[in-house]
Amino acid sequence: MATDTTTSNLDILSTAEAWSAAGRKVALATVIETWGSAPRPVGSHLVIDEEGNFEGSVSGGCVEGAVVSEAIDVIGSAKPVTLEFGVADETAWRVGLSCGGRIRVYVEPISAGAA
Template identity: 75%
Template sequence: MLARDEDILKAAEDWRAQGKGVALATVVETWGSAPRPVGSNLVIDDTGSFLGSVSGGCVEGAVVSEALDVIETGQAKMLEFGVADEAAWKVGLSCGGTIRVFVEKVE
């Protein structure tokens, strides 16, 4: 079962209260057959722990890696994964769709 939005936001709040760096990844756009709908979230802390899903598991590793950079630099990123993108095949997004994920630091 996927985490509920409330659980994801509570984890972000708890991790920040513990002094951890935190990033929030949100699916902002999809095309074709996408594994998760717009609005799906993944919260990541500065140790790489995460909760939620932006892709049903197929690109989470790449999003977590980018989120660690966002936490460190404070610079938000827009990520795109799609079937025509070589990186998408590498990370497993072979469902025929494309997703755009916005990753931002939680302050």
């Protein structure tokens, strides 16, 4: 039986594939590392299009806004980035990650056919 996270990730990847096939420019954000209290596990996904539409979650809402903004830049530049958010980081408070944990998120552009 698939876990909720696995099912959710498969749905997000299906959305990425469908958006890409429809001609939308897409980026995929993936939690690659967590420390301490983190709202979503490693492997969680968020798919974003060039207009800022998104599906999924990398932090349960804490840093999604910042990740979406960075993803739009990634789509424009076609260059992946790794983002880090943590409670000791000033950006953590600004984006709402005050739970005491840290997360690293890899954001990569997805080209048509690659999804």
